[in-house]
Amino acid sequence: MKQNRDPGLQPAPHQGAAAYARAADSRSSVIAALEANERRVDALHGERMRLLALAALTAEQAAEIGAALRESASSEPVSSGSDTAPPTASLSATEARRRELERRSLVAEIATALHFSEATVCGLLDDAETLAASLPETFTALRSGTISLRHARTMAGNARSLPASAHGDFEAAALPEAAALTAAQFTQRVRVLRESTHPESIEVRHRAAREERGVWLDPERDGMAALHCLLPAVDALAIDDALDQIARALREADDGPTVCENTPAGGEDAPISGDEAPVGGDKAPVGGVEGPVGRAAAPAGGNATAIGADAAPADTHGGLLGGDEVPSRGDDAPVHGNGSPRFVGSERRTHAQRRADAxxxxLLGRESRATALARTVAPNLMVTVPVLTLLQHADEPGELHGYGPIPPSTARRLAARAPSFLRILTHPDTGETLSVGRERYRPPADLRLALIAEDETCRFPGCRRRAARCELDHTHDWATGGATSRDNLAHLCPKHHHLKHDTAWTVRPGPARTLTWTSPTGREHTTQPMGRPVFRPPTRPSSHPSTPPRRAGTPTFESPP
Incomplete structure (x- = not known):
């Protein structure tokens, strides 16, 4: 399909075309070598984990042999007048202590041999044992170089938090995703899959996890330090959105509607923005929810997406940890030359710097434009709630956009405070959106919100920038006949939007809104909407006596915390 590229970026046929082709072939060969090398590195990591699992087994065997020898010695007859044998409980405690010492000795020996810290070795041993004993297919994939060590360790860490009976279902659901997603994307997806296979209620687990909340400081270099917060997800995402709105309002106040220098000038296929921008996007007004979405009662079936519901204060039962998509220097602004963002106008702070200053x-109570703006800001959250959960006929978790599963009680409270909601009809098995209504060049608010909930992030391979902070792009350009329909619209961050239009990258749509990207060297990468469930979580029994049959679809809500 047609791509709107700057002719200056393409080599002229009569000016070094052969040299350009040779350079492209050379790049393709280098990338192929990098791919093969990465597979070998991953396979070597797999072999290291195999050896670590074997080392742990030898330590366990040594402890068992020692225990058997001591038991044999203690079973010999004792002479009269000698002390009586110690109680069985005391022997058990002693053996446990000796096993622990055997493990410590092994850890110390590996750490000194490999020049690793003992904490690092402990973590590697735990993961190696989990892979060998509970996740055989994952272990095989790592040893063959199909997945990376980080993917495998993410699998192992999440599997240990599940009962052994759930390991098989968890591996079957998560492993196919590992081969297709980056490690960071996979970590987020696994959190959702873990919830789907965990037999214990998220309400119970969240109450325990919430006790671990806290704030701590890590010193950094050059007079800097990092301040970390572990908070309920609803609180964390509300803070993140408030800082984002303040930073964008400060930029508008300083520069007007300033954009980075390489932002498209407009045109038929320019990013959909202005009064048609997604809620929470670059053009979202401070302190409110944008778009013609009215208040209405919850539908009888489907999912509801709450828009602008108040986020709870500190007593909420939200998720475990929120805001993992803090705007990065790479994703928040296009880069130029040396990788530094450049902005037009008098204000030279980046978006990330404005967020940090605000x-x-x-927090320190300083009088500034940021503190004045904070009094007018209403953070926005989006949460999708199964209708039966909303009506208290079931206890399936809600889905907090930008995070993942949250307790049903939190989802209901957010929905109750939402000034508006959107009903989205979905397929009962795949979760695919079936209908949201109208078609036109500027997509209506309900379609925009449905696509934000479904895409979850930028649709370029590996990008994690939230869809609400991306541009809605016509995959097949509107100017060349592309329709404004759900199958032809996808969210792209500004950086990857420019990559699509201004470089040799191409993209074609596929079934169920998949996008297949082709690199300049011909490599293909397919992405699917991150917000669509891989499989629907099981319906847990509810305390309510009568549970009506589940119907296709589910509502979605936008909420101000």
Whole structure:
């Protein structure tokens, strides 16, 4: 399909075309070598984990042999007048202590041999044992170089938090995703899959996890430090959105509607923005929810997406940890030359710097434009709630956009406070959106919100920038006949939007809104909407006596915390 590229970026046929082709072939060969090398590195990591699992087994065997020898010695007859044998409980405690010492000795020996810290070796041993004993297919994939060590360790860490009976279902659901997603994307997806296979209620687990909340400091270099917060997900995402709105309002106040220098000038296929921008996107107004979405009662079936519901204060039962998509220097602004963002106008702070400055001003009570703006900001959250959960006929978790599963009680409270909601009809098995209504060049609010909930992130391979902070792009350009329909619209961050239009990358749509990207050297990468469930979580029994049959679809809500 047609791509709107700058002719200056393409080599002229009569000016070094052969040299350009040779350079492209050379790049393709280098990338192929990098791919093969990465597979070998992953396979070597797999072999290291195999050896670590074997070392752990030898330590366990040594402890068992020692225990058997001591038991044999203690079973010999004792002479009269000698002390009586110690109680069985005391022997058990002694053996446990000796096993622990055997493990410590092994850890110390591996750490000194490999020049690793003992904490690092402990983590590697735990993961190696989990892979060998509970996740055989994952272990095989790592040893063959199909997945990376980070993917495998993410699998192992999540599997240990599940009962042994759930390991098989968890591996079957998660492993196919490991081969297709980056490690960071996979970590987020596994959190959702873990919830789907965990037999214990998220309400119970969240109450325990919430006791671990806290704030701590890590010193950094050059007079800097990192401040970390572990908070309920709803609170964390509300803070993140408030800082984002303040930073964008400060930029508008300083520069007007300033954009980075390489932002498209407009045209038929320019990013959909202005009064048609997604809620929470670059053009979202401070302190409110944008778009013609009215208040209405919950539908009888499907999912509801709450828009603008109040986020709870500190007593909420939200998720475990929120805001993992803090705007990065790479994703928040296009880069130029040396990788530094450049902005037009008098204000030279980046978006990330404005967020950090606003955070400091608000927390220390300094009078500034940021603190004045904070009094007018209403953070926005989006949460999808199964209708039966909303009506208290079931206890399936809600889905907090940008995070994942949250307790049903939190989802109901957010939905109750939402000024508006959107009903989205979905396929009962795949979760695919079936209908949201109209078609036109500027997509209506309900379609925009449905696509934000479904895409979850930028649709370029590996990108994790939230869809609400991306541009809605016509995959097949509107100017060349592309329709404004759900199958032809996808969210792209500004960086990857430019990559699509201004470089040799191409993209074609596929079934169920998949996108297949082709690199300049011909490599293909297919992405699917991250917000669509891989499989629907099981319906847990509810305390309510009568449970009506489940119907296709589910509502979605947008909420101000």
């Amino acid at each position: 955070f400091v001003d608000l």
